[in-house]
Amino acid sequence: MDIGIVGGSGYGGAEMLRLLGGHPTFRVRTVAAGSNAGQTLASVFPHLAGSALADTVLAPSEADALAGCDLVFLATPHEVSMALTPALLDGGAAVVDLSGAFRLDVDTFEAAYRMPHTAPALAPAAYGLPELFRAETAGARLVASPGCYPTASLLALAPLAGLIDPCSVAIVGMSGTSGAGKSLRDDLHVTHAIANVGAYGAPMHRHGPEIARAWSSILGEAVPLTFVPHLVPMARGLVCTVTASLRAGTHTDQVHAAYTKAYADEPFVTVLSEGAWPQTAHVSGGNGAQVGFAIDATAGRVVASCAIDNLVKGAAGQALQSANLILGVPEGAGLTAAGTYP
Amino acid sequence: MDIGIVGGSGYGGAEMLRLLGGHPTFRVRTVAAGSNAGQTLASVFPHLAGSALADTVLAPSEADALAGCDLVFLATPHEVSMALTPALLDGGAAVVDLSGAFRLDVDTFEAAYRMPHTAPALAPAAYGLPELFRAETAGARLVASPGCYPTASLLALAPLAGLIDPCSVAIVGMSGTSGAGKSLRDDLHVTHAIANVGAYGAPMHRHGPEIARAWSSILGEAVPLTFVPHLVPMARGLVCTVTASLRAGTHTDQVHAAYTKAYADEPFVTVLSEGAWPQTAHVSGGNGAQVGFAIDATAGRVVASCAIDNLVKGAAGQALQSANLILGVPEGAGLTAAGTYP
Amino acid sequence: MDIGIVGGSGYGGAEMLRLLGGHPTFRVRTVAAGSNAGQTLASVFPHLAGSALADTVLAPSEADALAGCDLVFLATPHEVSMALTPALLDGGAAVVDLSGAFRLDVDTFEAAYRMPHTAPALAPAAYGLPELFRAETAGARLVASPGCYPTASLLALAPLAGLIDPCSVAIVGMSGTSGAGKSLRDDLHVTHAIANVGAYGAPMHRHGPEIARAWSSILGEAVPLTFVPHLVPMARGLVCTVTASLRAGTHTDQVHAAYTKAYADEPFVTVLSEGAWPQTAHVSGGNGAQVGFAIDATAGRVVASCAIDNLVKGAAGQALQSANLILGVPEGAGLTAAGTYP
């Protein structure tokens, strides 16, 4: 099957290229980029200098350049995704969008992203978190692939539905620096960031409403939650730690059973034994997620934490899971739970 | 004044030596250590090879070796602190203990530390967090210097008393690796830890009851809270981020006023403008704490975060603040809010 | 073809498992380990918790346990490699040894490794650096896979034969911490090593004579050289930078031509344009090597530098290249030059 990638000069695009290089049936037909169009992949990504992709010339980010693709991954800014998607769908391609363009309803999008939605008929799209929303993903032509923080947060949180006070959820996220993108900023200068930890963006970070929407969807009622992201000094990896109040009378066994039931058949999610905590080093480079939990009996709360690689399960890997579902190949094709270690 | 340090071969002891080197009136009389007694400081700490302290021979960790000291810092394991403190006090020295031995009432200590308290008459001692408990610190002969997480947590949390639901507090901590000590463990091997983030120890980490006790003391009633620490890949620095439910009708202005009032006259605490978040890189090597906060109006919560250097304001620096108070010299002697940058 | 791995509980073994997971025709039949025999891979390597290999039980490091393997990778200590290899060869398996056991002649081995050689009839074996010694590798039943520093050093140095004074070579190496193995040591504690650089082991590091032997072999005469390794704070990646005196009258064009000629047909080696320098970040996770050089006309020297991933091209990846050659499958099967980025 012929695949297109738009936004091939960012980290998400590079990771998608890496994963597709090992896919048994997908073939990369076109790699497109905005300002880097016309350049070779090796000139944009020095790590590709010796690879078979080195001399691939980046096409422009236009629907015509992607004609003939069965499926297109958009690793593009929100506004580019909104501009390209209608034409790509009209042209017959399925679309998996890694931006925030189609994850929210139009009103919430416009409030959180502070821009008008230019393809409102398509929002919200199917939410491509297969472990929680597999059916809607498999049947879609347009999938909004979740953000990195929402992926980890929801994998930790979803099994708790029915066991906790829905409005009591607070989430603290910790992300490696690749989550902040390639742009040059003082706070991302290596000398500042190499030994630094701090919160940022809270409480209005765009991933907050995205988590809240999916959580509300699981519950069947709209509930707010609080999300506070932090940047930590490593290139890859992300942890979200959730605290919530247990409903009176909830036992540890019920919590344990909920996690076990949720993920027993999920090859990419590992549930740790109670009190063992997930580590980003154990999922780096792979599509796996590790989930841990414990009960704080004194305070009547549950603590749950999930670790993923923000560029794989939090971006390119999960998008590939959705693409596999859409195109009817095995969901795990081209993906492994285990990545590189160390 | 003559000062003793016990536990001079750990990170806390090394940092204490560094700070005392710049103190105008304190003189280090004795440096003692357990298993390293008889060795020189340079053999234990290669960074001291070229310093005036290089040839100082470590005394044994015994009260007799510390005779003549006006004040002794204990940077020792809990059981050593319990064993030494009564004799040191009897000998006329004041004691600032950096271990957990005297921070809790005896029952809570024995539950959290899983050992019997061997000096129960002295626990709990004055809690040496001067910005919140200055009077009790200044008048004490024995001060329990707070843990690193409790220091950051309480500086972020204390001004919120009266504005939040007291039982709604959840705290997520992120500490640099020096907080885990010098012992050799698989999870502290550089190859594992250099690009890794994960929770640990929750929900039974010993600093949880310590934070709860001080928070309850501020409120005048016993309330539980949830605390989840994480290890992050940097040598120094610590952030605690607090979430709590605002009392109905609480306005941002009241929160802002509470922080301003609490710390307006505190030279070591800087309150950032709303929505700016503290960074560990900005307090590294110094005794300063930076505090930030924001209101999550949708969820009705306040988020507050505090960054410190875990070895300075979270350990040796704060202990020196207490010692200054006890001995009647200016509280900030030998200390600066600003450390090294970058 | 059926493959065995001995030493599957170290970093080299883990990386070999990762690479073999993507190999088109090799099948892992047995994974053996010394002290971890009887445990599952998931209990030794938490990153494998969610993988298909999780429940694989480690066999003992004995030849019988490996019966039926077409080829065995030894990622074992030198003494274990010496003990196992004769029986494995006798049993009909080919062997690719990642230890230092068979890289040197017996006398040099015994001086450098300070132990007697217990399989002297087999030393030295074919030296499995295909880009420089392909013919001897392809025809061997026992291959000594090169050390990480020698791989990078020789890829930078070999093309200069005939252009430089053979005795003028000095090499400075910089390795990520995974090169130091998993054992617990004070200098590998994360708090010490996370922001530290220093030399170690020089001038008697075992990789010095290994580089010298291969360099002498290329020249056809025995020449000494100086090698100084350094540890740098990252988990993976290795650079060796070579300086040597140019023969009088040597022009830049000749140096450039030598590198181009040496590696024009080598898919895993990229020669950068003069004055561009290789970066470990551009080869991390892949089997590629990047080589750069420049002429210091004032001093009459050439500077050449090579970057590799110490665990891939410097260990498991290169061993797989050799195995592919031995078993007659395409040399690059299961390998890519480009790894993960960032």
Add this chain to the structure above:
Amino acid sequence: MDIGIVGGSGYGGAEMLRLLGGHPTFRVRTVAAGSNAGQTLASVFPHLAGSALADTVLAPSEADALAGCDLVFLATPHEVSMALTPALLDGGAAVVDLSGAFRLDVDTFEAAYRMPHTAPALAPAAYGLPELFRAETAGARLVASPGCYPTASLLALAPLAGLIDPCSVAIVGMSGTSGAGKSLRDDLHVTHAIANVGAYGAPMHRHGPEIARAWSSILGEAVPLTFVPHLVPMARGLVCTVTASLRAGTHTDQVHAAYTKAYADEPFVTVLSEGAWPQTAHVSGGNGAQVGFAIDATAGRVVASCAIDNLVKGAAGQALQSANLILGVPEGAGLTAAGTYP
């Protein structure tokens, strides 16, 4: 004594402010900066938010603004140093310049820095490396404070004069990222640089001719050398490792005696026992230098290595040493060999 700092918004200026804060007799009268003039120090340096300097307003980088200063530190670009120095000297101030403006003779400067020298009558100035050139430093009104790489290189190299072939010197440097300054560049983005090592700038890096000039000055004849710098992933710290051919018949004892003699009375230089290697973690934050060496008997070479903190002994600390000498206060005032650990 009244001190001025120009370039107070860079890392060198920040470090100078930190050190002067602990100086017994120097008082900071004026802090000036170019594009940041008019701003407060706290707005430029968030780590100073809680310090006594927070509200200091940066003066413009003009000689008039510095009137009344007994001594001015210039932590400015080369062209600014050339422009300011004549007027400052005319106004009666002594000047310690941390830029490269006055370290070289005019011809070498113009070739290496690719700009005309606008104050040629003042170049070269006294070279402020007190351990090697104390007399000329103490008697100067203008001191060129050495670069970071030259400081470490020369401390390792100088004692070898007379024992080695003067033309056989090759130096490999490894610097933390603060040496590259605050400017935003792709290669200094944290996500690229946090786990990366590579050479840069060789063989024409400006510090090469600076090292060669001082080395030639020590020898009394002009000799070339080769210098290859590398960037390593840590904020602070620098190692230079030197290799050189020993003169025939030179014994280890002579090398050991040369180092001992050179630094026996130098409080800031520690000579390690043969075969022990200096580590940047042991000098971080302090003005100390650690030097190690070993003989490679096979190759007839000596290896010597020196570790410093690039911002202290490699910049602000060494400049303060020179200032102390010029103004006749104890050379070590305001300085300690030991810094922060860990």
